[in-house]
Amino acid sequence: MEDFDILSALDMVNDETLALADIPQKKKPAVTRWVLPAAAALLLVAGGAAFGVMMGGRGKAPAPVKEVYVPRAEYEEPEGDFDPSTVGCFNYNGRIYLHTVMLPPDCGLKGDKLGSISMDRKNFYRLQDWEPGRGNIDEVIYEVKGFDPSFVVCSVNPGYGLNIYMNDNDITLTSGADLFETRYHLRERLTSLTYGYDSEYDPVEDKRYFRLDRAFPEETAALLDALDASEPLLWGDPVSDTETLTFDYFNRSVTKEYLLRADIGGMLARIGLREDGLVRVYGFNEVVFRADRDAVSAVIELMKNKQGEEVDPPRSFYKNYEDLKNDPELGSAVPGRMPEGFRENGASISYNANYSTGEVLSTREMYISFSRQSAGGNAYISMEFGRASSVVNEYGSAAKWFVPASEFTEENIRAYSENGYTDYNAYLLAGSAYIELTWNGSVTTEEILDMIASIG
Amino acid sequence: MTDSEIVMRFIARDEAAVASAREKYGERLMALAKNITGDNGIAEECVSDALFTAWNSIPPNEPHEYLLPYLCRIVRNTAVSRMRAERANKRSAAIVELTHELEECLPSPASVEDEAAGNELKAFIARFVEGLSEEKRSVFVLRYWYFESVEAIAKKRGISLSKVKTLLHRTRKELKKLLEKNGYEV
Numbered sequence: 029m030e031d032f033d034i035l036s037a038l039d040m041v042n043d044e045t046l047a048l049a050d051i052p053q054k055k056k057p058a059v060t061r062w063v064l065p066a067a068a069a070l071l072l073v074a075g076g077a078a079f080g081v082m083m084g085g086r087g088k089a090p091a092p093v094k095e096v097y098v099p100r101a102e103y104e105e106p107e108g109d110f111d112p113s114t115v116g117c118f119n120y121n122g123r124i125y126l127h128t129v130m131l132p133p134d135c136g137l138k139g140d141k142l143g144s145i146s147m148d149r150k151n152f153y154r155l156q157d158w159e160p161g162r163g164n165i166d167e168v169i170y171e172v173k174g175f176d177p178s179f180v181v182c183s184v185n186p187g188y189g190l191n192i193y194m195n196d197n198d199i200t201l202t203s204g205a206d207l208f209e210t211r212y213h214l215r216e217r218l219t220s221l222t223y224g225y226d227s228e229y230d231p232v233e234d235k236r237y238f239r240l241d242r243a244f245p246e247e248t249a250a251l252l253d254a255l256d257a258s259e260p261l262l263w264g265d266p267v268s269d270t271e272t273l274t275f276d277y278f279n280r281s282v283t284k285e286y287l288l289r290a291d292i293g294g295m296l297a298r299i300g301l302r303e304d305g306l307v308r309v310y311g312f313n314e315v316v317f318r319a320d321r322d323a324v325s326a327v328i329e330l331m332k333n334k335q336g337e338e339v340d341p342p343r344s345f346y347k348n349y350e351d352l353k354n355d356p357e358l359g360s361a362v363p364g365r366m367p368e369g370f371r372e373n374g375a376s377i378s379y380n381a382n383y384s385t386g387e388v389l390s391t392r393e394m395y396i397s398f399s400r401q402s403a404g405g406n407a408y409i410s411m412e413f414g415r416a417s418s419v420v421n422e423y424g425s426a427a428k429w430f431v432p433a434s435e436f437t438e439e440n441i442r443a444y445s446e447n448g449y450t451d452y453n454a455y456l457l458a459g460s461a462y463i464e465l466t467w468n469g470s471v472t473t474e475e476i477l478d479m480i481a482s483i484g
Numbered sequence: 485m486t487d488s489e490i491v492m493r494f495i496a497r498d499e500a501a502v503a504s505a506r507e508k509y510g511e512r513l514m515a516l517a518k519n520i521t522g523d524n525g526i527a528e529e530c531v532s533d534a535l536f537t538a539w540n541s542i543p544p545n546e547p548h549e550y551l552l553p554y555l556c557r558i559v560r561n562t563a564v565s566r567m568r569a570e571r572a573n574k575r576s577a578a579i580v581e582l583t584h585e586l587e588e589c590l591p592s593p594a595s596v597e598d599e600a601a602g603n604e605l606k607a608f609i610a611r612f613v614e615g616l617s618e619e620k621r622s623v624f625v626l627r628y629w630y631f632e633s634v635e636a637i638a639k640k641r642g643i644s645l646s647k648v649k650t651l652l653h654r655t656r657k658e659l660k661k662l663l664e665k666n667g668y669e670v
Contacts (some may be wrong), residue, residue, distance in 0.1 A: 033602065034586045035520075036581070039557075040610035043550035048618075050512070050552065050623035053642045097647040099654055138651045156617050200644055217607055262650070349634075 075442060080474050082156045096260040098314045100198035101126060101155045114189060117155060118145040118163020124155055125163075125181060125193035130310035133189045135294040139171030140217060142181060169193070174293055177213040192295070196312050204317045206259035206310065215252050217293040222339065223286065223331050238336035240288075240327065247326050254323035255299075260308060260315050286331045301328055337381070346376045357391040358413045361461035363482040366398060367409060367475055373397035391415075407470035433483045438473060452476075458483050487551035494542035501542075502535050510553055513559045519631035520563035524545060530566060534558040556630070582631060586653070589660035591668045608666065613661055619643075623651045 067480045100125040101117070115125035120143070131137065147163040167183040172192065183191045201207060208214040221241040241248045285300035287306065299311035305321035330336060349372045353362045366372065378392045393414040400407050431440045441452050454476070456463040463483065467476060485504055491500035492587050513534065517527035539560050547554035567579070587665050590609075613621055621640065626632045632640070634648045641648070 033596075034583055034590055035631075037586060037590055037606060037609050038613060038625065040606040040631060041613050041625060042610070043547070043553040045614055045621060046553035046556065046625060047550045048628060049622040050630065052640045095644050095646040097644060097650045098652050200646065 055183065071296065073480055074101040079263070087122065092262065094202065094259065096262055096315065098197050098199050098201065098262070099155070100124060100321075102184065112420055116163075116165045116167075118169075119155070119158040119160050120169065120181065120195075121178075122160050123195045124158075124179070124197055124360075125195045126197070126311075127191055128194050129192045129296050129298075130185070131182075131190040131192060131296060135185075135190055137294045138182060138184060138190060139173040142169050142171055142177060144168050145183075151412065152213065164391050172295065174213065174217060176211070180295075194311070197314065201260040203256065204254075204260065204307075204319065205256040206260075207274055207312070207315075207317075208255045211292075212292055212295070214255065214290060214292055214297065217295075218252075218290060221248055221290045222289050222291070222324045223336070224289075224348070228245070236334070237339050238334060239339050240336045240421055241328060244327075244330060244335065244338045247323075247330060250320075250323040251327050252421075254320040255307060255317065258317035258319035260317055261306075262315060270367075286328045301331075303328055316332060321482060346374070349375050351375075352377060352394050355391055355394065357415070358394055360459050361413050361458040362394070362396070363411075363481060365480055367479050367481055369400035370400045370407075370409065373399045373410075407468060407475075409465065409467040409476070411466075412464040415460060415462070417478075431456055432435070433463070433480055436477070436480045441476075454480070456480065456483070491542060491546055491548050494539065495546065502539055505535060505551070505555065506531075506651065509555055512552065513555055515632075516630055517559050517563045519633075520560065521567060521640065522578065525643050526566055527563070530559055530563040533562045537562070555576060560629075578631065579631060581605065582628065586628060589656040589663070589670060591670055595602055605668070608663070609659070612662060616655065620651055620655050623648055627652055631635040 067162055118125055120425065143161065145161060145163045145165055145167055147166045148158050151157040151162075152164055162251060165183070169181045169183050171177050172180045172182045172190075178195065180192060185191055196207070197213070199206075209216075218241065220239050222237050222239045224237050238296045278342045288299045288301065288311075290297040292301055300308040300310065301324050302308075303325060305319050305324045307317040307324065309315075309317075347363075349366065352375050353359045355362075355377065375394070375396045377394045379388050380390050380392060391411055395410065395412050397408060397410040399409075431454070436454060436456060440454055452467050452469070452471075454463075454465045456465060465476070465480070485508060490501060490504045490508065493504060510531065513531045514527055517530040517534075518524060521527050522532065534555060538555055541558075545554070591605065596605060615622060618623065619641070623637055626637045626640065627634070634645060634652070638648045639646045663670050
């Protein structure tokens with residue numbers, strides 16, 4: 029097609045479409061800021077002196093304010109194995125909210141009820157066709173305390189936690205402050221800034237975690253300033269003459285990132301820092317921020333050198349059954365007595381402590397094992413106790429099926445076979461503690477029921 | 485005066501029809517012609533030619549509901565023909581820019597074999613455009629049918645410049661992807 033044929037490409041669009049497109053919208057122009065710099069630029073082109081006269085000879089021309097529009101979220105046909113239906117999203121008050129993170133059920137952020145979302149089965153994949161109140165979930169939504177519902181709302185997943193949904197699309201940003209301050213309230217509500225060993229935050233027990241904000245307040249403050257002043261860039265924008273932002277399909281930057289976890293009064297923001305000064309907020313896929321390189325590099329250096337206050341390193345040590353019963357956090361869930369005929373096999377407890385002072389911060393899990401001789405071989409019962417909110421699976425949320433100990437019946441027993449052995453499991457709740465009970469086929473049902481009854 | 489009333493005047497061969505059409509839509513038609521030609525004088529000639537053509541084509545056509553698009557089509561064709569005739573000498577900078585934008589997402593000249601293939605492609609593009617959300621559709625049509633500048637589109641829609649550019653960029657990307665999936669070589 030020659031160039032003028034290109035101009036005829038839309039020839040067959042119907043008249044109604046053409047007529048409707050030409051109708052001016054009655055909305056107020058979004059901002060006047062882009063008009064002012066353009067006008068100022070025109071005046072400058074016309075002659076600096078003229079501009080000086082216009083301004084009375086005072087002051088420089090205002091720097092152009094660059095706006096970045098983050099497009100409204102839309103469904104795109106999946107590439108690879110990405111399925112949008114696995115991402116919880118919905119239309120609330122005409123805005124599209126996307127699931128970003130799950131917080132523990134005891135985070136204390138659930139606010140007032142806002143409404144309900146029902147699943148749009150007819151347009152399950154077409155976000156752009158959802159009416160307000162429709163989405164690919166069926167849930168009641170609530171405010172998140174301390175945050176504006178136009179940015180973030182939540183739903184409750186009983187026993188698992190709080191689903192956080194954010195509207196970070198169809199918005200315009202002029203600087204990082206539009207996200208970090210206006211929406212996240214990062215500076216005002218930051219309770220801790222931590223990172224994990226190997227520069228990746230991963231809730232695996234053998235990792236170590238460090239806290240920066242208390243040990244390095246100046247570097248933290250400089251980073252917050254840099255985030256607020258940062259320049260938003262759309263994915264795909266050139267960041268230099270030779271480089272564009274490159275991300276893999278899952279939107280992970282292909283350049284090494286140093287991941288910070290910002291706890292914002294219970295809310296979580298995961299922030300990736302790059303040595304070139306680019307900053308990314310996980311879950312906010314369309315935009316990266318170009319921040320002051322010195323401020324970002326200073327924090328990266330601390331992270332590389334494992335600086336900061338070490339927090340929550342898990343430790344284990346061996347105790348006996350009686351000592352576990354006396355643990356202030358979990359002791360009340362430990363069975364009041366050893367099963368009849370059983371002997372103690374072993375017990376251990378893992379906990380988090382301040383690495384420097386040794387102060388025990390919290391108990392993580394306890395493990396007890398009992399056994400007895402039986403005609404068919406050794407019978408054993410083992411128990412793992414922990415705080416229910418601390419249980420995570422590969423998706424980062426509590427996934428085990430818990431039954432209150434007082435309601436346990438034989439039907440609650442699950443059995444699995446592994447390596448030729450058949451063990452039985454029950455997952456129980458006793459107060460705020462979870463108990464994973466495992467036993468083999470030589471343990472009788474009566475013994476198990478009796479043990480569970482003693483837990484209460 | 486409504487579109488229908490103007491059309492009735494054309495049908496009745498009332499010479500006031502042209503004046504009525506010019507009064508209601510002259511400014512809009514001038515803007516469109518100027519977007520294409522980049523020249524006031526040539527644009528005025530195009531509009532006059534177009535209204536004359538409308539006089540000769542209504543009847544038998546009776547665009548009661550959508551008179552403006554009907555007139556705009558004639559103006560577009562007239563203006564583009566004028567530009568084609570003058571392409572060796574001068575071309576509107578705006579048209580050059582716009583052409584480059586569309587080249588990102590439309591098949592190369594060599595891959596469109598003949599008029600029938602061209603019409604099939606245009607029909608495909610029309611279906612794509614008509615299936616867009618209202619905002620995207622309007623912005624895309626204003627840019628690539630009415631040849632409006634991004635600044636004019638931003639003002640008309642009451643949205644930011646950045647939003648217009650982003651909407652256009654993403655829609656072109658979508659069109660390209662869809663064309664490639666349907667066997668077109670872009």
